[in-house]
Amino acid sequence: MGPPLIAVVLIVLHVPDGREVAVNPAEVTTLHQATGEGKVVTEGVHCVVNMTSGKFVSVIEDCGMVRKLIEARQ
Numbered sequence: 001m002g003p004p005l006i007a008v009v010l011i012v013l014h015v016p017d018g019r020e021v022a023v024n025p026a027e028v029t030t031l032h033q034a035t036g037e038g039k040v041v042t043e044g045v046h047c048v049v050n051m052t053s054g055k056f057v058s059v060i061e062d063c064g065m066v067r068k069l070i071e072a073r074q
Contacts, residue, residue, distance in 0.1 A: 016044035031063040
């Protein structure tokens with residue numbers, strides 16, 4: 001018998017310029033819906049995905065869609 005296989009499941013999201021970014025759902029800590037108030041994020045961003053590394057990804061998908069993608073992979 002060989003060593004156990006480990007599978008990493010990723011979800012594909014999109015940054016404002018249309019590029020794809022693959023995110024490990026197990027590494028997501030919080031989702032923040034982008035609002036127009038304060039203009040903290042770039043135009044076109046609908047959700048800010050915070051990661052366990054302390055980094056974040058600003059994506060064009062809304063947080064509801066991101067949450068559904070994460071839940072579908074668990």
